[in-house]
Amino acid sequence: MIKAGILGATGAVGQRFVQLLADHPWFEITSLAASERSAGKKYGEVAKWRLDTDLPESVRDIAVVSTRPEEVDADIVFSALPAEEALKIEEDFARAGFVVSSNASSHRMDEDVPLLIPEVNPEHLGLIEIQKKKRKWDGFIVTNPNCSTIMMVMTLKPLMGFGIESVHVATMQAVSGAGYEGVPSMAILDNVIPYIGGEEHKMETEPLKLLGEFDGKAVKNAKFWVSAACHRVPVMDGHTMSIWVRSKERPSAEEVKNAMLKFDPRLGDLPTSPKKALIVRDEPDRPQPRLDRNQGRGMSVSVGRIREGQDGAIQYVCMGHNTIRGAAGASILNAEVLKKKGYL
Numbered sequence: 001m002i003k004a005g006i007l008g009a010t011g012a013v014g015q016r017f018v019q020l021l022a023d024h025p026w027f028e029i030t031s032l033a034a035s036e037r038s039a040g041k042k043y044g045e046v047a048k049w050r051l052d053t054d055l056p057e058s059v060r061d062i063a064v065v066s067t068r069p070e071e072v073d074a075d076i077v078f079s080a081l082p083a084e085e086a087l088k089i090e091e092d093f094a095r096a097g098f099v100v101s102s103n104a105s106s107h108r109m110d111e112d113v114p115l116l117i118p119e120v121n122p123e124h125l126g127l128i129e130i131q132k133k134k135r136k137w138d139g140f141i142v143t144n145p146n147c148s149t150i151m152m153v154m155t156l157k158p159l160m161g162f163g164i165e166s167v168h169v170a171t172m173q174a175v176s177g178a179g180y181e182g183v184p185s186m187a188i189l190d191n192v193i194p195y196i197g198g199e200e201h202k203m204e205t206e207p208l209k210l211l212g213e214f215d216g217k218a219v220k221n222a223k224f225w226v227s228a229a230c231h232r233v234p235v236m237d238g239h240t241m242s243i244w245v246r247s248k249e250r251p252s253a254e255e256v257k258n259a260m261l262k263f264d265p266r267l268g269d270l271p272t273s274p275k276k277a278l279i280v281r282d283e284p285d286r287p288q289p290r291l292d293r294n295q296g297r298g299m300s301v302s303v304g305r306i307r308e309g310q311d312g313a314i315q316y317v318c319m320g321h322n323t324i325r326g327a328a329g330a331s332i333l334n335a336e337v338l339k340k341k342g343y344l
Ligand SMILES: NC(=O)C1=CN([C@@H]2O[C@H](COP(=O)(O)OP(=O)(O)OC[C@H]3O[C@@H](n4cnc5c(N)ncnc54)[C@H](OP(=O)(O)O)[C@@H]3O)[C@@H](O)[C@H]2O)C=CC1
Pocket: 007, 008, 009, 010, 011, 012, 013, 014, 033, 034, 035, 036, 037, 038, 039, 067, 080, 081, 082, 083, 085, 103, 104, 105, 146, 147, 176, 177, 178, 179, 180, 322, 323, 326, 327
């Protein structure tokens, strides 16, 4: 078993890591780290457990440590730290020789850090050697994208052959994306909030790196543009988005559907990879978060309503589980690929 630590283990995403790693066949939780407020106390006392499965017994009595590398016993650390804290702490861990699989945004756009979706750009892992050499680190950092970006980019990947020119997207994002204390119930019930700080910029920039080409030295960004509008809606889990894609080749809805149906990333049999990365639905009223977010144990992205728009764009809806495929599950799948490819 590979020894795994979780940084930010008591938080919303940290708890998802604990839930998904507790019975993982390759990783064993050996350290749980959080702020000085929690350090020294038992995990079961300080983690206000809010998931709909029980707190795993195996972690209840583990003493939480602080996020200093010398206190953490692990080969890999999964980071669910707030971005401001992750910036330095993740570097401290990589410098100290740890593999860091991060869900935080701090290092995503660093030119020597892989921003990874295993089904989309596994070749970007070539940046690891460049990162280690440049920074003189024994360890390294690999990141997963923003939760909305992940869902959208998984649907764009099979369309790249049509010559994408532009993408418009409007999101409807679940409240869990902001964390338990993030959006007061008085603000979101009976309401839609048309603003999520920083989200539109992430959706407009991260896809270009993810779908860019790695030439052995650097990633050259993909050459199309994305325009995003992000909204918070009163849904617990599951980010839904309406997407309009304009391409040079002007494919029909049928051709787009077939490209998505044929999308086979050939990841092999990794514990967290779903049987189908994309699930294409024909019903006129799907996907829906409540019905579709747990497809592929929360790791599949569901697509529906693929149709030709008025201006030659292809229009569709996609949806995925934001704290599993969009956060903890994404980092764990990244780590499984690292293991499979011999980086771990
Ligand atoms: N919620 C979501 O769906 C998603 C979140 N993310 C990203 O994941 C990260 C975590 O988000 P979330 O789980 O919602 O956040 P939470 O606020 O719920 O949890 C934060 C965690 O970090 C710890 N922490 C806070 N400050 C420090 C510090 N100074 N030093 C060390 N540890 C600290 C907290 O410990 P303590 O309990 O002791 O305070 C807690 O364990 C963020 O970067 C967020 O942007 C990404 C995608 C989705």
